[in-house]
Amino acid sequence: MEEPSFSGLFTPGELITDDPMWMRGHGTYTGQDRKTYSSVAGKLQRVNKLLTVKQLNGRYDPLVGDHIVGRITEVGNRKWSVELGATQDASLQLGSVNLPGGVLRRKSDDDELNMREFLKEGDLLNAEVQMVYQDGGCALHTRSLRYGKLRNGMLCTVPPNLILRQVTQSHDLEGGVEAIIGANGYIWLRQSQGQKPEQQTTRKANGLNRLEQDSDAALIFKDTNDEISIQTRQTISRYYNCIQALADCEMMIFGSRLREIYEASLVYADAAELLKIEVKQDLCRQLK
Amino acid sequence: MIAKRSSKQSVAHKVFVRSTKAGNAHKIFREQYLRDDVSCGSVKCGECSGKAQPDFKGDVVPPVLANTDLYCVVDTNICLKAIDLLEHPDCFTDVVIPHTVLEEVRNQSISVYTRLRALTSTSFQSKKRFYVYHNEFSESTFSQRQRMETVNDYNDRLIRLVTKYYNEHLSNPKSSFKAVLITNDRLNLEKCRSENILAASLHDYVTELGNAKLLDLVAIQEDAADLKSKQKNETSYAPYISTSAVLSGLNSQHLHQGKLSISRYNYLEASVSVQGSSKPFLVIGRDMMNRAFDGDKVVVELLPKSQWRKPLQTLTEADQDAGAADDEEQESSILSEKERLVMLEEARNAKPGEAEPTCKVVAVLKRNWRFYVGNISSEFAKHGERDSGALRSVLVRPMDKRISQIRIQTRRPNELAGKRIVVAVDDWPSWSRFPQGHFVKALGDIEDHQAETEAILLEHDIEFRPFPQAAMDCLPAEGDNWKPDELVLTSGKRRDLRDLNICSIDPPGCQDIDDALHAHVLPNGNYSLGVHIADVSHFVEADTPLDLEGALRATSTYLVDRRIDMLPSLLGTNLCSLKPYVERYAFSVIWEMTPEGNIVNTDFTKSLIKSREAFEYTEAQAKHDDKSQNDDLAQSLRILMKVSKMLKQKRLDAGALNLASPEVKIIMGDEMNDPTEVKIKQAVDTNSLVEEFMLLANITVAHKIYEHSPQTAMLRRHPAPPATNFDVINDQLRLKGFPQIATSSSKAVADSLDTIVDPKDPFFNTLIRILATRCMTSAEYFAAGNFAYPEFRHYGLATEIYTHFTSPIRRYADVIVHRQLEAAIGYKHLPPSHFVKANLEKIVDNNNNRHRNAQLAGRASVEYFVGKMLKSQKEPMVLEGYIIKVFSNGLGILVPKYGLESIIHIEDISSEEEPASFDESNYALILANGRKLSIFDKINVKVESQLHEATGKRSVKMTLG
């Protein structure tokens, strides 16, 4: 009875253990001789009696509770299909979304026909993974004011295994920029919402609770961008380049690191400098 | 078995750009894996044998080079030019052939390459130890080509590296070992000197060995530049045009290619058969032939129409041409005086409007050079005088009249005068009047029987050396005691036919019995007829040395007194031969036929037979005729005879041709080998019996193998002759008042031939048949995939498909057909090499050539013996002859009694005072006394044997009797 080496790296077809007492999870399979073999290239993980081989390279693997950023690909029968960079597109049910008029509003037939009013093909949104199906697909929900359609910003994609899962995925960054780091590697950089005087005035103007919610909700599904100053745009670009630098040097991405690298990058007055490979490597080296 | 991987360091790359025929550029990128285990091949070296790697079968190549003190490293030119010396047992015992050299030789001459490789095999171990050293793959001798270094320089440098390596690798302070590079290349020798590498020219090497005979063999290969400056410009032929000019000319149809055939009657005339033109192009005159040999593949350019000529009407034989010595006289023209006169005469007598397309040779694509047998022209050597030992240039006159004299250098011309010698041709530069060659060996005195026989065989490229040991090893170990194995009958694949009443019918004294027949009546009234052929393919397995030797020889050659076997006689006269009273393996074709002659069933099977009797033709005829004999063999013969007559009639109705050639049989005198009589072979009915069944078997098998392998079946075809071939003979017949030969089909030819009779002369019809044969095309073997079905037709036999199946003992094509039939009936799989069409095409070409050569050799042998018989006569014989060809200066005569064909020269029947005139349109010569000698006339001729002093050639002299 072989004891699997728990820190081991395995390649497809390699024998992990011939002890039948282990439970086999992802990345393993049972051969005809009842022994356990690895089916992917990756690292062996053991959780109690469960053996899995976690592949070190691959598409995004959704976990319940992940905060992700995705793009609508299809408007379908009471649901939207959202592309996440996973093996399958995620589904966002009509019932899992906040619609104008309150959280608990019943969905009428009208709503169904007007789905496109809220989210149409090509829109970006952030959401949370509600449920993961057995075949690898997942279901999302946006039942919180944190989630919804994304505006005023720019999308940056990195390989998903560079994302470190944190408690909060949205970060307020220096320079009036906010970042939402999706667990699937899609990162949304946008102008800070706190700097919106128009919004505040409208709120004060209406003053009703209901309307408050309404307008917030309405804002959530608004299509047009607000005014964004040149400096903000430049800052956003600079953050974009920093993230790409981290990705190219294969370093993990998380909030504090993002702040660090931004500060280090300020040395270079022109954000375009950050596109050079030597500069990227230099910045990353500094972080260690 | 282990699979090894290569590491990055050991790979070198050869990158170059090569242009193709079509004009495209190909970038060739090749890897070279360098190794440290390339053995030096010497027994002296322990290091290399330690590193030796086993091959696929697990064998390790043993070291070849012996523990001697001198190894020779040869370069490409030495291999190409002096291959005969390399093969000579008295020199070049331990030789290293760098792989670079082997590759270069292979690219330039496949035949030299094959001979070189043969030397490296182990069969010569005691005398010849040749080792191929893979210098390009060995780390010690590999070097990249440098910038701006030409390919030749690079190769020379690599060869020098090899020499250096061997010297360093095997040097030993105790021994005086040295490895020497043998090369004739000036530059290379100089570089060796400056790099301190031991080198010598071929001449020096041979001189040092101290063998005078060898020195003679060394073809003096001075640098071309040197030679040119030394030698006076004798003459100049037009230089050959470049390859690119040839290609573009052929593409644009401005130039044509074809094979050159020089006329037997006139060596100044040749024809080139060009694809797309029904009439061959003429090439007239030595300068137009431009150094091309008979059989060369040439590229020709048509001359302007104003220069077109008619075929020459004069006889010119090279013998009679006084050859000019080269060193003494300076000849500015190519033509000799005599030739010029001939050409002039021709030009004067040429009638307008009858000219044929005439061309000149502008390049030679492939030379048909082989060994030539001849003797030194008498002007150069006096038999009996002592040789001075100095090197002299002499001219050798070949036996073949169509070949020009060849210039060789020798130190002992007087010794060789009067002998038949073998020479090889090296080159024919455009400034030289004669081709340049070298001496190979001496066969023996002229007129010596052995020498003459060998000469005939060599001239016809017939392999007559004894079978190599490797081939003999393929024969059954029991030898003469071999018996068929009864067990094979149990598998069902071979049938037991020992109870059939099989018998064979052959010429008297026949030992190699290929075929046997049987016939009996079936219960249902039909006949069961069978042809059983010797099962040669059982003994000769594909791709064994025995098979390869047989494929090379392709046919047995029948000379008057000798038979050169295709397969060892153990097979031919014993194990395969269907001898009577013993059990033998056979391949049988059995038909079920109605009494009216319709075949209802055909069966092919391998069998075990026991022949009851081996009849001679006359014996079988006698048994058939004798009414008192009624045993099953006699009955069998009668059925066979009846059926064969039916088959023959069917064939004649379909248009089969019945042509006659004068086949002669020589009656040998006593052991001293002078024949006393020459007889024409007589045919009996039983000859026809056997022939008909052989034909039927061949046709039946042809159908079967074509059905099974439509691409690769080996068949035989006889293309119909173009009607124009008969033009001359029809014109002659018309003038003489005889009916013409109809040419629309073979039946038309056969029927019309029957009508051409002279009531006064029964032989006349036979004569016309003989002449008609010469208008035919020749039959050839071919692979079925290369022609469309209608072209399979055998014109002469009037059958739509044909092959050779019935004589595997003496014809290789039949062995292939046996194998194909085995596959067709599911007896045995076809060997893989037989699937490749290219292989079969090679075999087909070889078979066609060897078959033709064997026939020519047989005829040459008969001619020689007839000549000998004539020589033994004290008085010239007076015989009946027919005029078959009329020239402006002679008559071509056929003497039917001995099948003799020769020429009456005009000088012998007329003179200056009494000239003869040539009546061309009536094909006649008119003598001064008014006597008219015209075509087909029967005249008396005086025949005697004559020895030509100048050439030492014996020929037949005919004059009016």
Next chain:
Amino acid sequence: MSRYEIYSPEGLRVDGRRYNELRYFKCALGTHAHAADGSAMVEMGTSQVVCTVKGPQEPQQRSSMDTKKAVLRVNVHVAPFSSITRTKHTSNEKQLQELSMNLEETFADVVLAHLAPRTEIIVDLHVLAQDGNIMAGCVNAMCLGLIDAGVPMLDFIASVGVALADSVPLLDPNHIECSELPNLTVGVTGKSNKASLVIAEKRILLDRIKPSLDLAIMGCKTVHDIMDEQVRIRLNSLEDRIKR
């Protein structure tokens, strides 16, 4: 007679190898990480094949989706500069289609497609240089590409060609040997001794096949070891990255 001495009596081939030696084999994973989910590059001698794998991902065409398993689609592209002369139309459509189909079938048994239903895996193979038949290179590149993309598989498939010179099998033939001799491509799954892929294009005698298969299987094992080594190197570098 052919232009070259394919297997000399001294046991050396046209490029200096012996009968049982592989050409220089080089491979790498993750060569085009920015362009695809998985990528690999394989060099066998001077042949070079690049493989990019996209997937498993949402199928681009709804119709091609299979609810039970992932759909594997292979496309082979041969570059016009890959051979000794530049051609406009590289190996004809049919040949490439056949090649793609063979690859799909071979890997169908090895890829655990049922673990990713309703998805498709698109494999693109680019032959940048051909020296000898490209099938073996394609199989190896595709195997590594799929591993790099994280597609679950039963095992590696290692493949190598073998040519037959009369009765001598020659391992890993180059294009001179391929054009003159009948040759096979053999693929072996993992460490077993069995061939899971055998493709022959010309006629070969059955009796001669066994020793060639044996040699080819040995060759495949060596290739498998090299590929496995390379995968581990990649794993190690990825692991290092994660630690940072």
